[in-house]
Structures are given as C-alpha cells and as structure tokens.
Amino acid sequence: MNLELPKFHETFNPILDILSNGMIIHTREMQEKVIQKYYSNLPKELLEEKTKSGEILINNRIAWGKSYLKKGGYIHYPERGHVQITEKGLNQKSGLTLKEVEEDSNILNFYTEENSKQGNLINPIEKIKNASPQDLIDEGFSEIELEVKNELLLKLKNIDPYYFEKVILILLKKMGYGDFIETSKSQDGGIDGIINEDKLGLDKIYIQAKRFNENKVREKDIRNFIGAMSGDTNKGVFVTTSLFDNGAIEKAKNAHHKIILIDGKKLVDLMHEFNVGVQIKSVYEVKQLDEDFFFEQ
Secondary structure, three states: OOOOOOOHHHHHHHHHHHOOOOOOEEHHHHHHHHHHHHHOOOOHHHHOOEOOOOOEHHHHHHHHHHHHHHHOOOEEOOOOOEEEEOHHHHOOOOOOOHHHHHHHOHHHHHHHHHHHHOOOOOOHHHHHHOOOHHHHHHHHHHHHHHHHHHHHHHHHHHOOHHHHHHHHHHHHHHOOOOEEEEOOOOOOOOOOEEEEOOOOOOOEEEEEEEOOOOOOEOHHHHHHHHHHOOOOOOEEEEEEOOOEOHHHHHHHHHOOOEEEEEOHHHHHHHHHHOOOOOOOOOOOOOOOOOHHHHOOO
16 A cells, blocks of 8 residues: 655645534644544654654645635634634535635735736646746745735734834834834824934934724824924834725825835735744755866866
C-alpha cells in the first residue's frame, strides 16, 4: 500500500469533521485530533517529516488547510490560536474540494480583482498550470504575504484602541521619523501622538489613529484633526484600520496643512515592510549554477 502525507487541500474535510461539534478548539489540539483520527496509520518517518524551515510537514499542511477554510468562510478564529466551524462549514454536506474553497476565498477574489484592473481575466488555476518553478515560488510567497497582512489587519481591528495608537507611533519611529510623545488620553484634543522630526522638537508631526472595524473615516474627522493641530506645525498623519470616504480624502487634499492619510491596506503594507507586529519565520535559499566557477582561464 502506497502511504503518503495528505496534500493540504485533502485536510479540508478532516478539519471540518473534527470541528463539527461546533466547539471552540485550540489550533494545536485540532491538528492533533486530525492526525490521530485520519493519519495515525502513516509511518512514523512520514509523520515526523519536516519542511526546509524545520516545521513538521503534516502540521504545516493542516495549517494551510485551516487557512484556506477560513478564507472560504467555513471556519473562523474566535480568539487567538483557536478555531471554530461556521454555519457555512456545518452546512457543508459533500466532500469539499480545493476548487470550491478557492471560488469562495478572498485570495481568489483578490487575484480576480487585480487581473480585472489589468484587463486580464486569467483563471489563477490556469496561471499555476502554466507557471515556471520560479513563478510558483513568487506566487506562493505573495499568497503567504497576503495571508499575514489579512491576519495583521484583523488583529489591529481588535486590539485595545490605546495600544493601537502606540503601534502607530512605533511604526513611524521604525520608519525613521524621530522620537515620539504620547499625548494624554483624557485631554489629547484629537491628537494621539507627536513626532519630533529633530532632536530639539522644532519640526513636529501630529498623529491621529482611529481603530475602526467597519466605519469609514469621514470629512468631519479630518476637520476635527486639523482643528486640534496647534499653530506650531502644519504636518499631520491620520491613520485608520478602515477606509477614508471621499469627503475625508478631499478635505485632507484641500487643507492648508500637509495631511497624509493611511488606510488599513497601506498600514499593514508598512508594518509588514518595517517588521512591526510580524517576525521572520523562515528564510529559503534558491541557488543557481555559478558559470564563472567553471570558466577556464
């Protein structure tokens, strides 16, 4: 009998089965139960096989199965490190396929949107079929990056609002904008922090951070921010986890002050770039033939 580890998409149904009682369960416990029920017959050497970064391979594949199920809305993460099946997952009757999950996933919608902007409606599955090994590496890297950013934005939307303000100040500090001062939470007048661009504090940038889940930042929010800025600066950064409506964008654009708007997508892009709230998990080396080494002098 030819025994081998399951592909990541082959873990969809085992994961849903383990979660079918509707209980909230820790991810690690879920993995253990999936392996115990469905894959305990595999040889020990297979179950202990590792990725190039040192992670247990079967755990890695179950983790990716879990990630795709979340994108498709079949499960969700009710709290840190835990998973729970959704109503959609409970109503899933037949064997779930990779195609079905990808059709429901945010990743597929993302690629479709990007392709549409470029006038190119190539099916992502067809792209993979015709991809080179380097293309597949790049595609996989992009997907991992997008997943991390999605999780990062979700985390930002659910942390304490005061800590969110501190996160923004830490990010700006990492970006090289000098020392920052946190303002009083009770009497900040709409200002959450002040960046001193120089050591003497002659040039200042005022910061406003709004942690919204669904609500957009509106024109009145920008107006209040401008009003709260004292006469000793004309620079401001307004950051939100959501979006700015057209009125807010126009108000910032037409203001006498220099107001930079950072929405949720731009925020997680910057945090990812400057390693704020994320950490490097793995480093891979891709090697190629050194033609100079074999060149005869």
